[in-house]
Amino acid sequence: MENIMDISTTENLKTVRDSNQEMLDYFNGLYVAKLEQIQSLKTEQFELKIKIDELMKTLEVYSFKNSAGHNVFSPFSTTTTTQEEKAAQIEQELKELNASDAELTANIHSLQADADELKSRITLLHTATRKLDTFLDELADEFTKESTALEDDESTEENLPVINHGFNILRLKKYDQDKLVQTLHTDILDQLDRTRHTLDSLSWLIKSDINRATVTLDELIERTISMKDSLNAILSGLTGDIDTSVPIETLLRDTIFRYKDTHPECVIESDIDCPDASIEIPEIITISLIRILCECLDNVYKHANANRIDINIQILSDQISVHINDNGIGIDKNYSHTSPWNSGLHRIQELIYLLNGQLKIDGDIISGTDIRFSIPIEIM
Template identity: 35%
Template sequence: MDKDKLLEEIIKSNEEMLRHFTDTSNDLLESIQNHQSKLFEVNIKLDELYRTKNVYHPSTNSRKNVFSPLIKLNENDEKNNAINAQIDDLKIVKQTLEAKIATEESKIKAISEKLSSLNSAKKAINNLRTLIEDTEEEDFDGFQFLEEEEPAVPENQKYGTNILMLDAFDKTYIGTILDTRIKAEIENNSHRLDMLSYLISSDPEIARSTAEEISDQLDKTCDSIDSLLTHINYNFNADQSIWVLLDDFVTNNRDLHPECVLEADIKCPDPDIHLSYEKNIALMNLLDIMFDNIYKHSNANQIKFRLTVTDKNIDVTINDNGIGISKNYYQKSPWYSNLHRAHGLIYLLDGELNISGSKKNGTTVSFNFPR
């Protein structure tokens, strides 16, 4: 691998790790602040209950002061027992919150150490880059060592390996979201429900606020699940005709991105034509990749989409009026990027893919594969 490309990969990985741990640390800090706010409320409630309890002697019907009402022994004991039960419940909540705060503070400390190491690594990488650039600018006399060229990797092996890596990447991505986001949100809601069970009787106003927080978190959990289902095409009906699939695709994109004018020209001799299940999925994945790339990176406000179905092929051309794309985009993009995924899909379909662009003409994507 070229040393410049290798260095870029290292820099990119370092930046991704820095962003990941920084975001995680910020999330933990926000969580600690929430726990501390609830702990403050619990301490206030405990203080109120202790003061209420001290108004009466728990085992006598004599009053603490002349303004205290006359209460029979059994009534006094019943009130005292109820207060003690509330105090015990709040103590459990308090211990739970304190334990969570301690755990999350420990995690932040560990993350801070990692961030320190990553920042040191970033400085070292920058120094290494400077050293390499300085070395390349020098003129050497005398011997020059010849590096052995790496043996060429066959195309089928290159794409096959990348497809396997992408499959592993997808599974890791889904597992990470399930573990770090959805599972964490469920656990947080479980703790809030513990608090809510007490607050319903003791402080209805805070209970109502806590219930709203739980509702908001459940909405976010549903959004995370929907995102994963979309990622794995769970709701995609690949048994529909190609005309219906493309009509839905164009309509959805126009609805979701009104800021970008989409001109569509679909030429299909028969609206009832069905592709095979796997080719329907591959085609829609390719279109999702290309359009998503336009919306995220091109700054375009116009897209021209043309798809032609012939007896032998599916031919697609997509042009936008955005900022274009680098000629060496494939080398610059990480192996798990959507553009690498598109190349892998086209290879599996035994098709062809061409992507070109410039600041003047935007980006043009054309691909085809056999029906």
């Protein structure tokens, strides 16, 4: 009966998720339409400002003709009355154009406000859809675990830890690859596709409407900069942006200082003991240590509700030992089973396993969360 209810719940959640996606697609369509309207009005306003500028210059010429010191033999010489009439006509036209400009500005602001509201709704729907996807994945994983548990026997139990580590590592790798593909598709491929269409339009606009072509070119430049920023963020996420030529003690201090600066509400006390600064540490261990430290601190800020963290790191010739304690709400003793499979704690666990290290995590509401791990330094 429990499994039937779980399956029913999953199906209901999938229905909610599909409805969410439909609303997301609908609002995305509205948002794009609003942006196109805004761009069209901006182009119209740009052309209007050019007309206003030209009329202002013409008005200055007529004002110059009417000046008291103007040479009567000038080729511009006409009767004062005619000049005043033309100046008045230009001023009236300027008044009408300025009114149109003000109206366009108001319309653009109104459309921009609508677009901002749509963007906010899209962000909320996207977040909800993503969380539903994550929750559905977790439910599917739980069903898999329950089915596997029923089939386990004593001979399988001896090898269970090794099988779990290998499975989890591969699953985390697949999860990260899927996230990267999604990011590349959303931030890069979609932008490239839009850029291709815009370039097609630009080649036609250059010949037919140079003003609109100028606006479109500015749009292309902004989009290119945005794609560059997205690529830099992706590359930084892949490489970790860790300079292993810098001493490990300096890297650790800089990392902790960055978290102090980002989260001033939480006090961090740290003690890094590295008696021998000339210790050679493999690059992969340095990168992994920094990533593990970041995962630990991120986990504290997201879940622990702590306002103090104590960090003790000892770097010896054969081993790195780390102790991190916070004064937060503690952690479930069965965290490895109750927390999502793609959580930061599982990433820490598998990284340390790959480095032949040891990890112990425990805690309660009194003492907070206590994380201890050690990594052997093996020079290959």
